[in-house]
């Protein structure tokens with residue numbers, strides 16, 4: 001696992017939080033509405049319900065963040081360092097209401113060029129409460145880049161007024177013949193062009209565990225060519241916008257180092273660390289849920305990816321390691337952030353912002369509470385503003 005040799009003995013603080021009435025309600029809701037994908041799909045509706053024309057979303061001005069980039073991409077203005085990770089709003093629906101969660105950015109998608117229904121089997125999402133984790137095997141279900149880019153474009157002004165940046169995550173359409181790299185690159189470039197016009201930043205998802213052996217990050221030459229073509233393509237586009245590459249947490253040290261070299265040579269703006277952890281390598285995660293208790297997410301044996309609390313022990317050392325290797329690269333940390341103190345640790349380790357998703361299934365009013373915890377943790381360390389945080 002990346003960076004697992006670093007800080008192995010570092011004792012992490014216990015990230016304790018009190019459960020409130022809202023958490024009790026959420027747990028009961030999870031028990032009553034057992035279909036986790038249905039609950040997940042309610043997120044845009046919840047965003048809308050929380051938003052009200054009479055209530056302005058409250059942002060701590062101390063947490064406002066401007067992401068500036070080494071490659072002179074346009075800065076991104078965010079009301080908070082917490083970004084919604086890809087998968088939280090797959091279609092762009094009710095995007096203009098997502099500021100009500102307290103977020104500083106929303107990553108739409110993952111979008112493919114054509115609309116895609118995803119894995120035909122059900123269920124495709126399950127909660128693993130012992131580990132505060134989620135298994136997801138939805139398989140890129142999305143309405144296609146046309147619709148997602150339209151939603152981003154349509155709502156961008158309102159989102160910006162609410163200090164909410166908008167990104168789009170993209171990936172290759174899954175029906176392209178696995179070995180046809182040129183077709184995949186052309187497909188991705190078409191999707192990239194549409195996403196680029198509409199969003200503040202683009203995330204290229206090269207690490208979807210559902211793609212298994214056809215995962216782009218496993219094919220270093222392919223990854224190199226893809227990034228070279230994307231960067232060449234971006235040169236001709238104005239204004240310059242940030243491009244992030246989303247990596248997988250299951251790389252070993254040599255694979256991670258090789259990937260970092262490609263990323264550094266390509267000149268992309270930054271990385272998102274990480275995607276979900278492939279379920280078929282679950283033995284590396286040391287989970288509370290035993291393999292016998294592991295639910296088969298769907299019948300087609302493509303077991304998908306794990307997210308949630310269990311990933312954090314990998315996210316933090318990886319951020320520390322990559323910041324040291326590539327000091328200028330923008331790092332967005334993602335994986336197991338379910339407490340504001342973790343966000344501070346990641347920012348201190350060199351992350352520029354933090355993405356989360358699974359915490360919203362386990363904590364009521366999650367992002368607002370993470371912000372309060374982050375403020376408290378910053379206070380203890382004497383940081384008044386987020387930009388005061390001392391980074392390596």
Ligand SMILES: Cc1cc2nc3c(=O)[nH]c(=O)nc-3n(C[C@H](O)[C@H](O)[C@H](O)COP(=O)(O)O)c2cc1C
Pocket residue numbers: 040085086087088109110125134136138140169205246274275276306307308309311334335336337355356357358359
């Ligand atoms: C239900 C669900 C759907 C997801 N869909 C996507 C996706 O479409 N694209 C992607 O890049 N990541 C997707 N992810 C991964 C998240 O973006 C994130 O990287 C991962 O869950 C780790 O963060 P977390 O521990 O805060 O959830 C999904 C995760 C979940 C739980």
